[in-house]
Amino acid sequence: MSGRSGSPAEPMHGAEAVVLVGGRGTRLRPLTLSAPKPMLPTAGLPFLTHLLSRIRAAGITHVVLGTSYQAEVFAEYFGDGSGMGLDLEYVVEQEPLDTAGALRNVGDRLSEPDVVVFNGDILSGVDLPGLMHTHRANAADVTLHLVKVDDPRRFGCVPTDDEGRVTAFLEKTDDPPVDQVNAGCYVFRRSVIESIPADRPVSVERETFPGLLASGARLQGHVDASYWLDLGTPAAFVRGSADLVRGVVPSDALPEEPAEALMLDGARVAEGASVTAGSTIGQDCVVESGARIEASTLFDRAHVAANAVVERSVVGVDAHIGEGAVVRGAVIADGAHVGSECELLDGARVWPGVRLPAGGVRFSHDC
Incomplete structure (x- = not known):
């Protein structure tokens, strides 16, 4: 954990979640011709089930799904979320709005001070209460889960200072200055979400975060080496499913014990x-x-x-x-x-x- 130390991770009171599941999953075709990527069977269940189970286990119950491609599939399967102990809402994105635009698009469904935002195709072992503790202990406007990777050349890097504050967002380079990258999970103050321009595409990394840095907002990094995998390719998809089955990465939704x-x-x-x-x-x-x-x-x-x-x-x-x-x-x-x-x-x-x-x-x- 980066930033000032404090008490052990507190419960996720005063928080709700947004899961962005609007992508078309083109890198996973032809699998995604019949189902959106987050609904592909992963260790026996739609991948999104594993993510929602971790959100519920962390103590969050209100979740908004930002959907687009085959939006009806999500509601047909999960309904109102009560079967998982959740209160699920759905907001359909009519045109591609990019990550920050999609987040702003669900803003009117949010009411808590802090919002945990997930990219719906990331398999992660991040400690969610620990992430929230980093956010609140540092009075951050946005906290980013940053994961250390073996080969950061494949990603844009996110350097932080000695207090864990994010200092820049760097493009891919053959000589990256740090080994920590954006892991696709954030905690936003709801007021920051409300400040994102509405009804147009907005990139979180190219527009929202640099703009916040320039304005003097506090962007905090929660840096760890937890399990992290982008399920966007067939090779990653089969690896992620196998890691769930074997218990390498946690899930409260597995139909059986790890094996x-x-x-x-x-x-x-x-x-x-x-x-x-x-x-x-x-x-x-x-x-x-x-x-x-x-x-x-x-x-x-x-x-x-x-x-x-x-x-x-x-x-x-x-x-x-x-x-x-x-x-x-x-x-x-x-x-x-x-x-x-x-x-x-x-x-x-x-x-x-x-x-x-x-x-x-x-x-x-x-x-």
Whole structure:
């Protein structure tokens, strides 16, 4: 934790939450053709369920979802939130407004002094009461969760001073001065949200935060090395799901205790098949003898034939992996069919309904 020390993290009284889930998830296509990214099955549940469960466990009950793409899917699944002990509201973004614009768009639904804001595609182990304590102990206008990463060159960096105050927002560079980056989770004073321009796109990192710094507002960093993963790519998605299954990252929504594999209702895994490394086998899936599933996610009713290998991959609803096929680091969309002895290499994506021929054909691209 950065900034002045104080008492242990207090409960999240006087706080509510906003989760921004309006993105189209283009980097995860073709998976997001049928569902928004936060609703993709992750360790047996829509990803957003895991995030909402952590928000509830931290003591926050009022949550506003800022939606856009396939907005109706969220309300159909979660309803008013009472099933999770939450009071959920939904605000639909008619046109893309960027992060700060989307936050301003939900402003009239907020009433508490402090608002915890989440990007809806981040899997994180941040201590939420600890984040709030940093915010209040430093009387901050905005507090940013900043995470230390091994390779900050891939991100814009956020330096802080000796008291943990944010001093700048830097673009990507080959020689970053610090290893801490914006983790996509913030605490805002509600009055700051109300000051964001309405009804137009506003970038939080390019406009809102630099403007606050220039005005002398206090932007505080809460710096840690907690688990953090942007689920925006297929590789990250399967890793995040596997880490949830194995208990590497916390979730109060997991249907079972952490384990090497998660088998959902009706899944049939034959003797002699191997399912490991945090794999999820969806409802009514079939995994035949000799097949090996490693660090992968099989959506409902997927079928993996005898002696096939599926590693670090996603296999969609009703998809079929043929006998002896090898699928590594690939996405097999809903209803697709991979022929026997086919080999799909890292980055290959098979689109909905496509049927790949049998006979040892190798693919390393979109099909």
